[in-house]
Amino acid sequence: xxxxxxxxxxxxxxxxxxxxxxxxxxxxxxxxxxxxxxxxxxxxxxxxxxxxxxxxxxxxxxxxxxxxxxxxxxxxxxxxxxxxxxxxxxxxxxxxxxxxxxxxxxxxxxxxxxxxxxxxxxxxxxxxxxxxxxxxxxxxxxxxxxxxxxxxxxxxxxxxxxxxxxxxxxxxxxxxxxxxxxxxxxxxxxxxxxxxxxxxxxxxxxxxxxxxxxxxxxxxxxxxxxxxxxxxxxxxxxxxxxxxxxxxxxxxxxxxxxxxxxxxxxxxxxxxxxxxxxxxxxxxxxxxxxxxxxxxxxxxxxxxxxxxxxxxxxxxxxxxxxxxxxxxxxxxxxxxxxxxxxxxxxxxxxxxxxxxxxxxxxxxxxxxxxxxxxxxxxxxxxxxxxxxxxxxxxxxxxxxxxxxxxxxxxxxxxxxxxxxxxxxxxxxx
Numbered sequence: 001x002x003x004x005x006x007x008x009x010x011x012x013x014x015x016x017x018x019x020x021x022x023x024x025x026x027x028x029x030x031x032x033x034x035x036x037x038x039x040x041x042x043x044x045x046x047x048x049x050x051x052x053x054x055x056x057x058x059x060x061x062x063x064x065x066x067x068x069x070x071x072x073x074x075x076x077x078x079x080x081x082x083x084x085x086x087x088x089x090x091x092x093x094x095x096x097x098x099x100x101x102x103x104x105x106x107x108x109x110x111x112x113x114x115x116x117x118x119x120x121x122x123x124x125x126x127x128x129x130x131x132x133x134x135x136x137x138x139x140x141x142x143x144x145x146x147x148x149x150x151x152x153x154x155x156x157x158x159x160x161x162x163x164x165x166x167x168x169x170x171x172x173x174x175x176x177x178x179x180x181x182x183x184x185x186x187x188x189x190x191x192x193x194x195x196x197x198x199x200x201x202x203x204x205x206x207x208x209x210x211x212x213x214x215x216x217x218x219x220x221x222x223x224x225x226x227x228x229x230x231x232x233x234x235x236x237x238x239x240x241x242x243x244x245x246x247x248x249x250x251x252x253x254x255x256x257x258x259x260x261x262x263x264x265x266x267x268x269x270x271x272x273x274x275x276x277x278x279x280x281x282x283x284x285x286x287x288x289x290x291x292x293x294x295x296x297x298x299x300x301x302x303x304x305x306x307x308x309x310x311x312x313x314x315x316x317x318x319x320x321x322x323x324x325x326x327x328x329x330x331x332x333x334x335x336x337x338x339x340x341x342x343x344x345x346x347x348x349x350x351x352x353x354x355x356x357x358x359x360x361x362x363x364x365x366x367x368x369x370x371x372x373x374x375x376x377x378x379x380x381x382x383x384x385x386x387x388x389x390x391x392x393x394x395x396x397x398x399x400x401x402x403x404x405x406x407x408x409x410x411x412x413x414x415x416x417x418x419x420x421x422x423x424x425x426x427x428x429x
Contacts, residue, residue, distance in 0.1 A: 027119075029069060030083060030110075030154065038079035041071045043166070044173025044212070047081060049180055054087050055120040057130040063140065064088040065118050066181055070174035074153050075163040075258035075318075083115040084149040084171035086181045089140040093182035097407055098145040100172055101136060102193030102200035105129050106283035108158050108253055113150035125282030135396050139192070142404065145183060147175045151200040158254030159231065161319045165203025169212040189215065190403040191222035194392050195358075196283070198224035205327035216328060220406040221377075225334035225395030226355060226388050229321045229362035230425050233351045235295060235306060237359050242343025244357040244388075245293035246286030249274045252298075252312075259318065261311045271298030291343065322362075322425035326370050330377035330412035332402045335363040336391035337384045351423060355388040365422025367415070380415040 032038060032047050041047075048069035053060040065085050072082040103114045105128045110116075112125025139146050149171035151164045168191075176183045193201035201224040208216035228234060231251060238244040253275060256263050267275060274293065278286055296304045303309050317323065336355030339346055346353030352361040360382060367380045381398070383391055406412065 029067070030081075032069065032081040038071055038081060041079070043071055043073055044170040044177065045071045046174050046178050047071060049178065051180065052119055054085075054118055056133045057127065058120055058122040060120065063090070066178070067115055067119065068171075068174045068178055070170055072153070072170035073163070073166045075157050075160040076260065080154055082150055082153055082167045082170065083113070084147060084174060085115050085118045086175045086178070086183070087118075087136070087140060087146040087148065088182075089143050089145060091143070093145045094143055095182050095184050095187055097143075097188050097190075098147055098175065098183055099139050099190045099192055099403060100147040100149070100168060100204075101139060102151055102164070102168060102191070102197035102204075103129055103132060103148060104194055104196040104283070106158065106196040106250075107152070107281070108156050108250060108257075108278065109280040109282065110150070110152075110154060110156045112282050113152070113156070114148045115150050118148070124284065128282060128284060138400055142400065144190075145181065147171055149200070151197075155257060157258040159199065159228070159251045159319060160254060160258035161199050161203040161228070161321055162207065162324075163258065164200035165207040166211060168200045168204040169208055169215050172215050173212060185214070187218065188407065189219045190406060191219060192399055192403060193224050194395055195226040195388065198227045202227055202321055203324060205329060205331065206321065206324035209325060209328050219329045221330035221332065221403065221412060222327065223332035223395075223399040223402050225399070226358050226391060227321075227333060227335060227363050227366070228358055229366045230359070230423075231319055232306075232316050233359045233362050233423060234357065236348060237351045237354050238344060238357055239294045240292050240345070241356065242291040243288045244342060244344055246274075246278065246290035247283075247357060248293070248295065249278050249290070249298065250281065250283075250286055253279060255312070255315045255319070259315045261315060263309070263311070266299050266303045266309050268298060268300050274298060288343070320425070322366055322369065326373040326375050328375065330379075330406060331367075331370065331375070332379045332399065333363060333367055334381045334383070334391060334395035334398065335360050336386040336388055337382055338387045341387040342389065353384075355386065355391055357388050359423065361423035362425065363422070364419050365425050368419050368422060369425070371416035371419070376414055376416050377412040378416055379413045380419050
């Protein structure tokens with residue numbers, strides 16, 4: 001899956017630092033056309049519906065996809081319109097159960113969202129969603145209806161965790177209130193996601209009790225792998241990586257876009273060049289394409305200490321999952337710690353080992369915090385010899401079995417009391 005992404009060639013585009021890409025003018029489904037202001041509509045309300053075939057790499061399959069335009073909320077807590085795709089399993093939907101699968105499509109271009117790929121659009125970034133087809137097919141084969149939201153919202157707010165969580169929860173609301181999906185407000189829900197999908201899964205689990213308590217009451221559990229916790233630590237960890245250093249540039253653009261920040265004054269000429277090159281990029285455009293890139297190379301000399309960039313410090317704190325509430329549901333978390341295989345050293349004493357892009361010590365610390373703050377049903381698995389890409393395969397094998405067990409009513413396991421200490425989770429860079 002992710003290994004296929006890493007092998008794809010580079011594609012670049014240039015615009016200003018903070019401007020989101022334009023929407024495809026040919027598809028009006030993504031635009032809300034109603035007379036009632038979105039601010040007057042409840043989150044999760046269905047605004048428009050269409051039915052089509054589920055496409056994989058542009059090829060139609062017999063699986064029915066129902067796409068919903070729905071009211072949701074962006075990173076700045078403004079009303080927005082998002083799109084989710086509801087895939088109906090062979091034999092029809094079981095109104096009792098569904099899985100919300102959060103894609104790792106990781107992109108700065110809304111054209112790469114899962115709904116575009118599912119509708120048959122062909123794009124470089126959309127191939128990421130196609131690479132998830134085996135996992136999605138396995139969920140469908142289990143008889144689950146699958147809900148796949150465009151978790152980054154309508155302008156591709158990459159890495160904006162709170163927005164990911166709210167779009168996920170509102171997509172569940174929309175899917176279970178649509179007259180076309182056969183799901184109901186009583187449908188039980190499982191959450192699944194890896195890497196970028198884990199951002200959405202983790203934030204949805206954390207925000208559900210307050211943002212969508214009626215959804216939280218129906219979630220049987222959440223399983224996630226390759227989890228982003230404290231982006232400040234990830235920025236240090238991937239700096240200079242052979243494989244993952246370009247993700248830092250994507251994150252800067254995503255944070256700028258999500259919170260309306262202009263980072264242009266801080267960038268060096270080389271940094272501005274890098275940012276322009278990945279302005280509309282998907283994850284496949286940056287993996288192994290910027291070997292050795294560091295923060296110091298991207299900024300002017302006076303900003304070599306990231307803590308001197310005040311807007312960055314403020315925004316990173318907003319997307320630190322450790323600042324969110326503790327989920328109330330059972331959790332299954334998998335994390336690799338062999339990142340050297342993907343070109344990231346684990347020798348930085350301030351963060352320690354990770355899987356190449358995610359920091360294992362942060363994930364352990366978060367899991368321990370959940371245990372200590374009232375959630376005893378946290379199952380944590382660390383794979384010291386595996387990097388980010390192979391950990392996906394290991395996680396996916398156990399994740400669906402774990403979800404099956406939750407729907408079957410089997411007791412969830414716990415690693416609380418056995419998870420090794422992790423890193424401090426403060427947001428200082």
